[in-house]
Amino acid sequence: LSVTPAPWSNIMANPKFGAMVTEAGGGYCWSGNSQSNKLTPWSNDPVSDTIGEAIYIRDEDSGTFWTPTSLPIRELDPYRTRHGAGYSIFEHNSHAIEQELIAFVPVSGEQSTLGVESAPLRVQRLRLRNRSSRRRRLTVTAYSELIMGTTREETQPHVVTAWDTQSKVLLARNAYHPDYGHRMAFASSSPAPRSHGGDRTSFLGRNGSPSSPAAMRRKHLSNRCGAAIDACAALQVFVEIEPHGETEVTFVLGQTDGVDEARALVERFRDPAEVERALRETQAWWDKLLGTVEVETPILSVNFLLNRWLPYQTLSCRLWGRSAFYQSGGAFGFRDQLQDVMGMVYALPEITRAQILRAAAHQFPEGDVQHWWHEPSNAGVRTRISDDLLFLPYVVAHYIRVTGDATILDEEVPFLSGRLLEEDEHETYLPAEASTESGTIFEHCRRAIEKGCTRGPHDLPLIGAGDWNDGMNRVGIEGRGESVWLAWFAIDVLNQFAELCAQRKQSTLIQQYRARAKAYAQAIEAHAWDGEWYLRAFFDDGAPLGSHTSDEAKIDALPQSWSVLSGAGDPVRREQALQSLETHLVKRDDKMILLFTPAFDKTETDPGYIKGYLPGVRENGGQYTHAAIWSAMSFARAGHGTKAVDLLKMLNPVEHAREPQDVAKYKVEPYVVAADIYALENQVGRGGWTWYTGSASWMYRAWIEEVLGFQLRGNQLSLDPSIPTNWPGFTLRYRYGSTLYVLEVQNPGGVESGVLWLEFDGKRLRTKVLSLIDDGTEHHVVVRMGHAEKKVNLKGMG
Helix, strand or coil: CCCCCCCCCCCCCCEEEEEEEEECCCCEECCCCCCCCCCCCCCCCCCCCCCCEEEEECCCCCCEEEEECCCCCCCCCCCCEEECCCEEEEEECCCCCEEEEEEEECEEEECCCCCCCCCCEEEEEEEEEEECCCCCEEEEEEECCCCECCCCCHHHHEEEEEEEECCEEEEEEEECCCCCCCCCEEEEEEEEEEECCCHHHHHHHHCCCCCHHHHHHHCCCCCCCCCCCCCEEEEEEEEEEEECCCCEEEEEEEECCCCCHHHHHHHHHHHHHHHHHHHHHHHHHHEEEEEEEEEEEEHHHHHHHHHHHHHHHHHHCCCCCCCCCCCCCEEHHHHHHHHHHCCCCCCCHHHHHHHHHHHHHCCCCCCCEEEEEEECCCCCEECCCCCCHHHHHHHHHHHHHCCCCCCHHHHHEEEEEEECCCCCCEEEEEEEEEEEEEEEEHHHHHHHHHHHCCCCCCCCCCCCCCCCCCCCCCCCCCCCEHHHHHHHHHHHHHHHHHHHHHCCCCCHHHHHHHHHHHHHHHHHHHCCCCCECCCEEEECCCCEEEECCCCCCCCCHHHHHHHCCCCCCHHHHHHHHHHHHHHEEEHHHHEEECCEEEECCCCCCCCCHHHCCCCCCCCCCEEEHHHHHHHHHHHHHHHHHHHHHHHHHHHCCHCCCCCHHHHHHCCCCCCCCEEEECCCHHHHHCCCCECCCCCHHHHHHHHHHHHHHEEEEEEEECCCCCCCCCCCCEEEEECCCCEEEEEEEEECCCCCCCCCEEECCCCCCCCEEECCCCCCCEEEEEEEEECCCCCCCCCCCC
């Protein structure tokens, strides 16, 4: 860890509560909304890793005090940090005391529509072992600076602390919070605290800091709470440990709707057995979820990601937390979380369904949607961004195709009411008002398609205030600019939704959608082929973006990859487009796949705020991992399994941290996906922000669906791999209800694609599709890859 200043972190969350923790013990907690209802302070300073919470241990005989984590007090003795699914463990041995601190946010599967029961709190359990030859008298003090909103500067005058003598719980409330003013934060400990403090100034002292708080030089905490003070939650517990003895202290911090609920939770978690049970249930819940699909490939780093970290990153951070060290967003993005849940459809389809319904409720009757919104107020922005709305039918089609649950199309969801944008407005922030009009999910999707399938001067969709790349918000600022990528995406949406229309016998819509898709494809081939690759867009004045004639951004990855992913590109041209993508955008020596090149820097054209990024940073010509994964997927879809795996391996964070020099270059967590990697001079290969990126779900799908070929269609399962020729095969385990299917893929001929036959429990099948049954047993399936020999018709010969 000494070679990188960036704090490696973990996101622990459930649907009600979340916590982030760094390897040094920093981080913060939130309830409900990680941006607008922070309980403790959030910091994104990777150098200092600012501390707003800490646990202190003090020897009552010598007065020496320290922390079991490396911040805020770092000792010379070593520290070890281990991050797991739903928990983090910190270990330290100093002053003849072994210290083990485990932090987690409880999750279990006992109830609720998602199979998730969750307590709105974070648990910290500190175990102390006395390795000296004398009795030790210690105090353990937990300190948390209280925010109860967005920032301390904004909320400090309004946070009131109080001490509940009945339950020995410190309470705090910000009655002026517009959304959470009725909620009560609470902090307590087991054993019950000997003293407490609700005054941050008293705890730290004048000009004090968490590394040397004044309270650690006093016998007791201040016991001061109330209004008009700088709020904190501090609790101090006294323990005695015999030689070679052991004890444990537990601290909880949470937020509820009232005092009675807080008291009940505190009473529950004061029982050490309950804490242990909650920890084991949390670990078991995550193990079960992450064990739905397990793989064993020839690449160990891939197994680590697919079996644990990618789905964990998606659920804990993107869907529940919506926060991380580099961004505390809190909001739902219309297109963002819809894409995230596409990767959860195998392990937790309920959350995919729920997000579809949530997103539909943020669509206006005209068909456009909120680009993002904050819950619980649901206020958000109405924009002219052109691709958001089309992700609703796109994800609905994916959900139905995988689960077979077409009943979602008949779910009634109200629209959102809001004023239309003025002609000169590109976006506006609106309070949420439910419309009196509602419609089925099918109707929501139909309106999205009607609104989103526009037509510009080249018969391509208008780019609006940005398509997938929000930073290109001025390409079509005057309303005439067009997006080539959006045309490919719209083709895929139209064709997929036409299949759903066929199931509902909507013949008119089928004809309309397929005709539009064909027209878009013809327009692309007529106007957007640049000779060796497809253009990215057209500016308002008709000038091309992403052309060999462009000064900058000559080639963009998106239209090349989606010419394949849409299934609509001319077969010869899309192969040439992939070759151009590989030649110009794949930087193997740096393990990067660029979004486009060269970066915007001095061009006289104005593509938008993307030029505000330094050349080679984030969307401006760096690796934007989301798009890089689409590039790899397109090679797999085209049958180039060797290249696809080569590219995906380059995107694997583990592969960026195998050697100390790699870690020093990459600088960020090697176990979760980074949203971007710099191509900036002197910073090439440095990771950007991590955790909070939709790349995690897409990378999971790229491996599971495109490379390993896992194709689930209701209760029908087939495998259509696209793998390297040097792979002898792989194993995939899929838990279908209470039944385990073990699929052994064999590749004796060293082919990239093609399946010869399936064997089910020792019997050869006549079909290559497996009908799944949930009989509570284990089944073994052998999938033999290869190419069938062509039969020659000898009739009439010789």
